Amino acid sequence: DTGVSQNPRHKITKRGQNVTFRCDPISEHNRLYWYRQTLGQGPEFLTYFQNEAQLEKSRLLSDRFSAERPKGSFSTLEIQRTEQGDSAMYLCASARGDRGFYEQFFGPGTRLTVL
Amino acid sequence: GQQLNQSPQSMFIQEGEDVSMNCTSSSIFNTWLWYKQEPGEGPVLLIALYKAGELTSNGRLTAQFGITRKDSFLNISASIPSDVGIYFCAEGSSNTGKLIFGQGTTLQVKP
Numbered sequence: 001d002t003g004v005s006q007n008p009r010h011k012i013t014k015r016g017q018n019v020t021f022r023c024d025p026i027s028e029h030n031r032l033y034w035y036r037q038t039l040g041q042g043p044e045f046l047t048y049f050q051n052e053a054q055l056e057k058s059r060l061l062s063d064r065f066s067a068e069r070p071k072g073s074f075s076t077l078e079i080q081r082t083e084q085g086d087s088a089m090y091l092c093a094s095a096r097g098d099r100g101f102y103e104q105f106f107g108p109g110t111r112l113t114v115l
Numbered sequence: 116g117q118q119l120n121q122s123p124q125s126m127f128i129q130e131g132e133d134v135s136m137n138c139t140s141s142s143i144f145n146t147w148l149w150y151k152q153e154p155g156e157g158p159v160l161l162i163a164l165y166k167a168g169e170l171t172s173n174g175r176l177t178a179q180f181g182i183t184r185k186d187s188f189l190n191i192s193a194s195i196p197s198d199v200g201i202y203f204c205a206e207g208s209s210n211t212g213k214l215i216f217g218q219g220t221t222l223q224v225k226p
Contacts, residue, residue: 004157031212033212033213033214035214040218040219041218041219042119042203042205042216042217042218042219043158043203043214043216044216045213045214045215048211048212048213055211056211056213091157091158093157095212101207101212102146102148102163102207102212102214103148103160103163104160104212104214105160106150106157106158106159107157108155108156108157109155109156109157
């Protein structure tokens with residue numbers, strides 16, 4: 001039984017660099033969500049995909065952020081020109097496309113530190 | 116926008132005690148979910164509630180969807196050390212499934 005996996009688990013980068021994270025969802029799930037979590041807070045929604053289509057983006061997702069899910073399987077989240085305020089845990093979750101899309105399975109997250 | 120308020124913010128209890136935490140909203144919700152997060156991991160779904168008044172159990176955990184549709188509570192009976200973690204309530208958007216989370220309740224259990 002393979003759950004949601006995310007890579008890398010940790011990323012340390014310097015301000016201004018670009019970073020890319022990968023999420024591999026549960027194979028039969030066609031919905032994929034990205035969230036961001038800062039210390040002491042609950043996760044905040046960033047964007048989601050149904051299959052390969054990106055259907056909603058939060059206002060938190062500035063133009064430096066881009067997400068893709070090219071074949072409706074894995075997804076990548078790229079942050080360009082990172083800023084210290086981007087430091088957070090980036091969580092990916094997947095879900096079935098029917099009513100089960102509320103019941104999301106989260107990966108372990110990628111912790112980003114921007115120096 | 117929607118806002119979820121969880122209380123208490125943190126709890127420190129003795130092993131074997133029962134625990135109760137709740138979540139309130141200024142808006143009416145269609146779905147309540149309860150997640151648990153342990154350090155360095157993603158949240159894990161505990162219970163999902165879909166109807167006002169619904170009471171659902173998962174082992175020692177029990178959660179209820181308030182009849183006003185603006186609140187929910189989670190109870191843990193006979194706590195054990197592995198119950199330690201942060202418990203989040205969340206609301207699911209009816210159209211997209213995106214989740215809106217509360218600030219969390221941190222639970223510590225003393226053996």
